[in-house]
Amino acid sequence: MLRSDRSFRVLRRAVGTIGAGALITLSTTPCAVADGSGAGLVLGTIAPINGVQPGNTFEAPVTFGSPGTQALEKVWLRYTVTQGLDYADVPSNCVRWDIGSYDELPARSQMTCEFDQAVEPGVVYAPEKLTLKALDRALYDDLDVAVGDYDFGPDEGAHGPVRGTAPAAKLVERPGSVLTGSSSGNPGYAEARVRVNSVNTADYQVSGARLEGRVGDTVDLQVKFTNAGPAWVLVEPGPPVPTRVLIKIPSGTTAVKAPGCKKPAAGTYDCFIAQGWVEEGQVNTYSFKLKIDKAVAGAKGSVALIAESRPYDVNKANDKADILLDVEGSGSTGGSGSAGGSGSTGGGGTTGGSGTTGSSSATGSSGSASTTGGDLAATGSGPALPLAGTAAAVVAAGAGTVLLVRRRAARR
Template sequence: MSLSPHRAVRTTVAVLGAAGLIALGSTPTAFADQTAPDLALGDIAPVDGVKPGSTFDRPVVVANNGTASADKVWVQYSVTRGLDYAEVPSNCRTHQVPSYDEMTAKSNVVCAFDQELEPGKAYTPATPLAFKALDNALNDVLRVSVWDIDPPLDDAATPPVAGTAAAVKLVESQAGGKASEEAVDVPVTAVNTADWQVRGADLEGAVGDVVTLKVKFTNAGPAWVLTDEGDPVRKVLITPPAGTSVVKSDGFCDAEDGTYVCGTNQRWVNEGEGGLYTFQLKIDKQVEGAKGSVELGSADRPFDPEKGNDRDDITLDVKSAGSTGGTGDGSTGSGTAGSGTAGSGSDSAGGNQPAARSGELAETGSTPAAAVGTAAAAMVAVGGALLVRRRGTLARG
């Protein structure tokens, strides 16, 4: 069993202290056989098939595998955002840690047991801590860890709040099995669904125009979706209409044989949230009936039984020369996916999805500046005064 950070500190101090005494010519006779507690957790069974709104618990066994008693022990519980606590004892404190970087949001409870844990014995809370599955539960994680110091708070944590239920003590446990872990991750699966859907766009413009394409991915819930560490949360496949070329693609998309495979940098997507993918397309030529598409990847999604909104069209209406190019923001997609909750322009599920790029115009193709020049020339021809306006650079939308 590897040393925890706090045990490593304790060991380092002991060794440095001994080295100091040796340097002074005084070696402690008891150094070779010094004793210490060694706390560990027993296995905890997974939780499968829990229903949203219901409660459950899991017995936790803490063993002292060391050769000396532990005067006090702390047990920390941590749950992902589809879970919560039914009630919290008064000898426990709750705090929240929001999601940041690649870490999911967590709700933590730290229980302090101010009692002796004798060497060679195992203990368990007299009343197991109860958890509840929320409406958005699906694939969640309960993490339990044991400490011989008060666990330090994350820098982003909220101030701890003491529980209000009756305090709980540890009692001696006769549970069999080996206790060897300082932390145990417990998978918690709920009977729930998450409706993933996409929405395309209707584009229009003239040959030579550069138009903005925005397509949306949404998790309409009710569950949030958390994948295993290292697995991508989703793949969205975007195929631009024939007769167009991509001037600028979304930063989370890679080209593969004329189709763009888009993903995210996080492994979860919250309910009611999603992502917006933005492209700049140049209309190279008119192709009758040109139509692209956006669709979810083929990866198995057993939590998503609704397949009718997994694909939508990207249409293109090429106007006659001189017309102003338009944009497609996903608001009028022709498929059934258009009925769901639209993305907000930022990817809360992915944390850093750069959805605000739609305002930039490419350096090639016609731009609104051409229309301004034509209007000015017409005004001069009829003797009107020329109004010069300073045009600001379009901001990222």
């Protein structure tokens, strides 16, 4: 294998993570065809796999073939799955690799199988005994399949390998199938990706606080975003998810220290989750220091998820919470509503920590400045993220990923 070939494939895989439209997919329809000269390998295509139940196993209808004129002595087939999926068994002719998160890609695992059997030209084959399973955390996951006439090895950052112990997997012929279509452009390698959608939920929620102090005091405020699970949520590509939390501090206060979030209006902070996925159990804490400038009757703030479509989040009652403020000695109170959690309080001269703290999960991100513009409703239930802002963020993320992979390719 030439290094330039592998660099090209790594680059193509990274670019593919930007959006589903840039990906070749898998199908039960006849395999794609190469240019007809020499040996080649192509994959069939399928629609996204839907309705998978967490805890259940399933098989992806993967098919491939060689449209060339010469038989291949052996082939290698690799499955790569994101962290909501796993392998029911690892056959003895396969090895498993685990890959941590890097370059804005979530953690995943790979299984590469070597098939020491001839692949005849014009014949469609399917792997046998390569069964996947959906974990309790499964919701939106990606399955990447690659086939090659050489051992292309694991992805960068892989740990392992661990040799399988289950009975060896085999290739079986699919009589009557015809090779049609187009290939990936690399005659000895083909790759495709498909989205696997599981039937699961993820409870996104926020917690507010109750604060106490006197006029002139500086008090600590901490509000939180939590994914209570059970599912993790892969953001891009896929259905829209709330990546933003809108925080409005009580009237009569000034934030002398605040997290690195966008400030669309006085007293309002638009915070978002930086990476392209949200772990189950992830907690993002947004820390402020508020100075009580004056007592305002009925003053209270709020923390709320931006109103976006979240079909997996069936509990909407915890999507907004109050920030209540009791100003001592003035008879002023922020109200009696539930704050959805308790915040720390402080007297004058309090010097507790401020800014945004990290997530409590291993890969969760802290709140950070939003890159999107536009006016937002002060209540926290404002409009969805503008389409143009979303597209710009995706393009920017994609460009960064390509540059990182190009640098890796250059080092090879």
